[in-house]
Each structure stands twice: as C-alpha cells, then as structure tokens.
Amino acid sequence: MQPIRRIIWICLMGGLVGCTLSAEKLPVLGEPQTVKKLVDGKEVDELVYPTIPDFSFTNQDGKAVTQKEVEGKIYIADFFFVTCPTICPIMKKNMLEVYKAYKDSPDVRIISHTIDPEHDTPAVLKQYAQDIGVTGDTWQFVTGDRDKIYEIGERHYLVTAQADSTAPGGYIHSGAFVLVDKEKHIRGMYDGTTEEGTKKLINDVRTLLAEYE
Known part of the structure; x- marks a missing residue:
C-alpha cells in the first residue's frame, strides 16, 4: 500500500496519523508537511496539509x-x-x-x-x-x-x-x-x-x- 493511501486508510479507520480529527469535524486527509512559523515572536512547527491545485x-x-x-x-x-x-x-x-x-x-x-x-x-x-x-x-x-x-x-x-x-x-x-x-x-x-x-x-x-x- 502506498504511503499516502495508507495514511488515508488509517484516517478512515479512526487513526490519527496524517490527519486532524475531532468529535465535531471531519478529518483532513493526506500526508502533512511540517513548516516553521513565527507565533508571538517564537518559531513553532505547524503541520500543513496538501491542497487541490488550480485546474x-x-x-x-x-x-x-x-x-x-x-x-x-x-x-x-x-x-x-x-x-x-x-x-x-x-x-x-x-x-x-x-x-x-x-x-x-x-x-x-x-x-x-x-x-x-x-x-x-x-x-x-x-x-x-x-x-x-x-x-x-x-x-x-x-x-x-x-x-x-x-x-x-x-x-x-x-x-x-x-x-x-x-x-x-x-x-x-x-x-x-x-x-x-x-x-x-x-x-x-x-x-x-x-x-x-x-x-x-x-x-x-x-x-x-x-x-x-
């Protein structure tokens, strides 16, 4: 199973890898990347999920x-x-x-x-x-x-x-x-x-x- 599709499968089965999940919201599917972001003058890591490109x-x-x-x-x-x-x-x-x-x-x-x-x-x-x-x-x-x-x-x-x-x-x-x-x-x-x-x-x-x- 390809890595991204495996992540999606885990999400759909209720896991927490490669997705965000809460009781009120649907998961975000796909393999996220970690990017650096400044918050209140401090550098923190933030997960950025893939998006559908322009078409x-x-x-x-x-x-x-x-x-x-x-x-x-x-x-x-x-x-x-x-x-x-x-x-x-x-x-x-x-x-x-x-x-x-x-x-x-x-x-x-x-x-x-x-x-x-x-x-x-x-x-x-x-x-x-x-x-x-x-x-x-x-x-x-x-x-x-x-x-x-x-x-x-x-x-x-x-x-x-x-x-x-x-x-x-x-x-x-x-x-x-x-x-x-x-x-x-x-x-x-x-x-x-x-x-x-x-x-x-x-x-x-x-x-x-x-x-x-």
Whole structure:
C-alpha cells in the first residue's frame, strides 16, 4: 500500500496519523508537511496539509471550469467515462442521490472528470447529463487534457484514473467520491459504488457545511 493511501486508510479507520480529527469535524486527509512559523515572536512547527491545485477543464456546456467555480464552496469530485461498462452506472446512480440532496445549495458543487476525453467531448457529456436528469450548474461534467486529468486524479485526489487496455472499456479508475472543503483540503473519501458510502457522504457534506456556519 502506498504511503499516502495508507495514511488515508488509517484516517478512515479512526487513526490519527496524517490527519486532524475531532468529535465535531471531519478529518483532513493526506500526508502533512511540517513548516516553521513565527507565533508571538517564537518559531513553532505547524503541520500543513496538501491542497487541490488550480485546474482548468471544460464542462458539458463548453465553458471553462477552474478553481473559481468552487471558490468559497465545498465540492465532491469523482472520475468516470461515458462508455464505462462496469462501475460508472452505479456511481452515477449514487451520485444522483447526492445531487438531489444538495442541488439547491449554493455552497455545494460536484465535479465529475472523464478519463476518456477523446470520446467524451462537451457535447457527449451534455447528452449524458441530460439523460440522467442533471440541470443547472451544481453538477459539472468536465473534460480536458488527458494527462492533466490523470495527474490531478492520481497525484492530488489520490484516486486511480488511467488508461488500461486490459480493463473493460479500456480504462481503469476507482469508485471513490472525494469530498473537498473550501480550503481545498480532502476531508473524506467514500465508496461511490455502495449505498452505505453514498449515505455517509451525504451526511458528511452536512457536517462539513456546519463547520462554516
């Protein structure tokens, strides 16, 4: 198990390594770095947790989606492709439950990244969104440079997202839903292929929103 994913696993199991945890707040996931900081004239160590970097993709309406889209909001990210013959239909059915729960909230967004940008053009994503009943700007389906999508998925959202000629449909990706806070920290990872994981995400979104009240 890779070190960062091991840390996340420990956090999710209720440990204290690589995360912050309290009774009222969700953990902050990822491997922190220690930086020096002056407090009242004294140098102290402070843990700094990784953040999602700036990005630029294109959504189902052909519009650019950048960090500005989620500025001051929390959001859920996942990875899929339209022609996926395995877990994607289940994931999108479950994400629809998240969407229905928060589609009227101005503080929540969903970003689904295609890992097959050659096929999944904005027009294809638009039709896909319409077919599953998504309207408005709460749920963004994005495409873009393939390498950048894979990089942000594997390096920053800490999920599997890559081409694999041996996999059904030619791509492999995790079924994770990733919850990100307003400061761009990962605050939860959920099994998007299960009802249990989906319900926990819906509840944790509520918990995270309460941190900002």
